[in-house]
Amino acid sequence: MTLTVGVIGGGQLARMMIPPAVELGIQLRVLAESEDSSARLAATAVGDYRDLDTVLEFARGVDVITFDHEHVPQPVLHALVDAGVAVRPGPDALAIAQDKLLMRERLEAIGAPVPAWAPVESERELTAFLRGSGGRAVVKTARGGYDGKGVRFVRSASEVADWFGALAEDGRGGALLAEELVEFDRELAQLVARRPSGDVVAWPVVETVQQGGVCxxxxxxxxxxAGSTAAADLAVSIATGLDVTGVLAVELFETPRGRLLVNELAMRPHNSGHWTIEGSTTSQFEQHLRAVLDLPLGVADARHPWTVMINVLGGPAEGSLQDRYPVALAAAPDVKVHAYGKDPRPGRKVGHVTAWGDDLDDTVYRGRAMSAHFE
Amino acid sequence: MTLTVGVIGGGQLARMMIPPAVELGIQLRVLAESEDSSARLAATAVGDYRDLDTVLEFARGVDVITFDHEHVPQPVLHALVDAGVAVRPGPDALAIAQDKLLMRERLEAIGAPVPAWAPVESERELTAFLRGSGGRAVVKTARGGYDGKGVRFVRSASEVADWFGALAEDGRGGALLAEELVEFDRELAQLVARRPSGDVVAWPVVETVQQGGVCxxxxxxxxxxAGSTAAADLAVSIATGLDVTGVLAVELFETPRGRLLVNELAMRPHNSGHWTIEGSTTSQFEQHLRAVLDLPLGVADARHPWTVMINVLGGPAEGSLQDRYPVALAAAPDVKVHAYGKDPRPGRKVGHVTAWGDDLDDTVYRGRAMSAHFE
Incomplete structure (x- = not known):
């Protein structure tokens, strides 16, 4: 038996699947967007993931198709299934990740706590929602948003007039998602992995710090x-309730009273799980491969008291991350650097660093000191 | 700056350089022996490492050439240097790894403790050596041995008559290496990494258990x-004294009186260092890449009280390692499996497993239980 996993999308998530694939002897094939994709080492095809023929051709001979992102169109996903290809997560689960309105509906249907929300099809409806929620709301496009894109904090419906206009032009109708502005103390993320046979494993819940909508x-x-399984229990129920296979990330708000509300879902390895590469016995990337291949899942513990992951956003104004290695690696010989093979660009995720230790403050300090070398 | 490392040889050592190269954004190029080499994912050329044109062509545009094995002929190494290519370790250091007689000479010259030894050019000379060493000796061919090959335990010179015959046929003359049979309690291995600028970092010394000459x-x-730096001090002095760059493995005998004697050297990542992938902050494969690129070295600690590495020798009589995953990964979800992408064959190193924990016996037990699934 050779295990072959096809990944649609050649970003850093696909790239970070390469090391565990090498370790486990899993053949990884990537359908990349361009020749110079982050996951180019494993790319076996370059093409448009929206093109059915391209995707069907890519999927020939793999044991399972999985994803670097959630943007593959539903008709393509269903055509893969019809062709007998194992697709994990499946089209129905991905549909929920692709549409924030559907996500809210389905989360509510399975009893998961979410912020107050409503679909709004017009400025008039949004104005009504604003009246009911203290004059403030978060408005999101149902589709296509990520990393803070497609999200606005508004006090007046006119602030998203352009989005309503675009919906009208689109001709298919549709609505925006209006949500209450949740007062929260902090944001958490809970990652779990689930295999088709039903087993689910949860990593420890983590705290995420966002800047400008980006982790x-x-x-x-x-x-x-410590000791609370509330987030894990919730994520397990969501993975099971929505029939997600592979890694599921549940982004959460923690309110001042300690209540958890689901903010977003991602059905793939997630930025909030990069710490697991060094910090857990089983990294989210290895676990995702095991889960989509329906192999037994690995232990998802924390190997050290504290692990801190810090994104390298943007990268150096001139040159590459590697230009900084002679100084950075000398300054922090115990912090691990991950470079995504992407050209630096303001705000772009071009890498991350990971530190661990027995003291949280010290660990954060060491991680930030390292990441500062790449600014 | 893009960092590009060319590795001559496509075995599992080159393969295990792929994950850290991906993580650090280092471009790895491998000159492999065949299309289906263990390191095929990173192979950019397939050819004969003894062919000068093949190697020179492969080396174009890399920042440094390094090795999966020590068999590249000296003329090829020197031609690379003459062509302006950085070769690490360099030809003079590799010459010592390539010839056990030269190794003994040079080790003695820098004051490293070695077993009593002599070059023997005839059965008559070996008989004389045997008389002086209690009637027993280890005889080794000076070149070409590894994993127990080219090594014999003899009581009579006639037992290596074939080797003397081959030396005579070779026409170049030469000698075999005769060594006293050291009484030792156990075998240790000390790994260090050294950069061209001189910095050396040592991992904790490890105990190795050999079966039939194979780790x-x-x-x-x-x-x-614990607490003894004798092995580390010795290995640092050897790395410095022999001007080794990259990872150096020093295989040691520990005598009943606690004395250390150098058995063998390897100037590359080594089987005794596979535990560092999970067990140390910096794996030997990452460290080797950093060292040959003359980048600052990482911390070479032990992340847990005990880490145990067990080789998968031979592999399943039928099928592949992956065939065993459904049972093996379920039985030991906290043990890591490394498969080398090589077909099973009796005695062949086809993978290894790594376990860690607070109790040695328990850790050994868990590792062995996992490796048994691949027999």
Whole structure:
């Protein structure tokens, strides 16, 4: 038996599947967007993931198709299934990740706690929602948003007039998602992995720090959450309730009263799980491969009291991350650097660093000191 | 700056350089022996490492050439240097690894403790050596031996008559290496990494268990050696004295009186260092890449009290390692499996497993239980 996994999308998530694939002797094939994709080492095809023929051709001979992102169109996903290809997560689960309105509906249907929300099809409806929620709301496009894109904090419906206009032009109708502005103390993320046979494994819940809608830092496990399984229980119920296979990331708000509300879902390895590469016995990338191949899952513990992951956003204004290695690696010989093989660009995720230790403050300090070398 | 490392040889050592190269954004190029080499994912050329044109062509545009094995002929190494290519370790250091007689000479010259030895050019000379060493000796061919090949335990010179015959046929003359049969309690291995600028970093010394001349198990750190820097000091002096760059493995005998004697040297990542992939902050494969690129070295600690590495020798009589995953991964979800992408064959190193924990016996037990699934 040779195990062959096809990954649609050649970003850093596909790239970070390469090391565990090498270790386990799994053949990884990547359908990349361009020749110079982050996962180019494993790319066996370059093409458009929206093109059915391209994707069907790519999928020939793999044991399972999985994803670097959630943007593959539903008709393509269903055609793969019809052709007898194992697709994990499956089209129905991915549909939920692809549409924030559907996600809210389905989460509510399985009893998961979410912020107050409503679909709004017009400025008039949004104005009504605003009246009911203290004059403030978060408005999101149902489709296509990520890393803070497609999200606005509004006090007036006119602030998203352009989005309503675009919906009208689209001709298919549709709605925006309006949500209450949740007062929260902090954001958490809970990652789990689930195999088709049903087994689910949860990593420790982590705290995520966002900057401008983009994940900047992750503290694992989340401080002051030791012993609580609330987030894990919730994520397990979501993975099971929505029939997700592979890694599922559940982004959460923690309210001042300690209540958890689901903010977003991602059905793939996730930025909040990069700490697991060094920090857990089983990394999210290895676990995702095991899960989509329906292999037994690995232990998802924390190997050290604290692990801190810090994104390298943007990267050096001139040159590459590697230009900084002679100084950076000397300054922090105990912090691990991950470079994604992407050209630096303001705000772009071009890498991350991981530190661990017995003291949280010290670990955060060492991680930030290292990441500062790449600014 | 793009960092590009060319590796001559496509075995599992080159393969295990792929994950850290991906993580650090180092471009790895491998000159492999065949299309289906263990390191095929990173192979950019397939050819004969003894062919000068093949190697020179392969070396174009790399920052440094390094090795999966020590068999590249001296004329090829020197031609690379003459062509302006950085070769690490360099030809003079590799010459010592390539010739056991030269190795003994040079080790003695820098004051490293070695077993009593002599070059023997005839059965008559070997008979004389046997008389002086209690009637027993280890005889080794000066070149070409590894994993127990080219090594015999003899009581009579006639037992290596064929080797003397081959030396005579060779026409170049030469000698065999005769060594006293050292009484030792156990075998240790000390790995260090050294950059061209001189910095050297040592991992904890480990105990190695050999079966039929092949490394079977490694316990890290070596039990009862806590706090002793004798092996590390010795290996650092050898790396410096012989001007080795990259990873140097020093295989040692520990005598009943606690004396250390150098058995063998390897100037590359080594089987006794596979535990570092999970067990140390910096794996030997990452460190080797950093060292040959003359980048600052990483911390070479032990992340847990005990780490145990067990080789998978031979592999399943039928099928592949992967065929065993459904049962093996379920039985030991906290033990890591490394498969080398090589077909099973009796005695062949086709993979290894790594376990870690707070108790040595338990860790050994878990490792052996996992490796047994691949027999």
């Amino acid at each position: 900047a830092e992750v503290f694992a496990p989340a401080p002051r959450s | 079977a198990e490694v316990f890290a750190p070596a039990p009862r050696s």
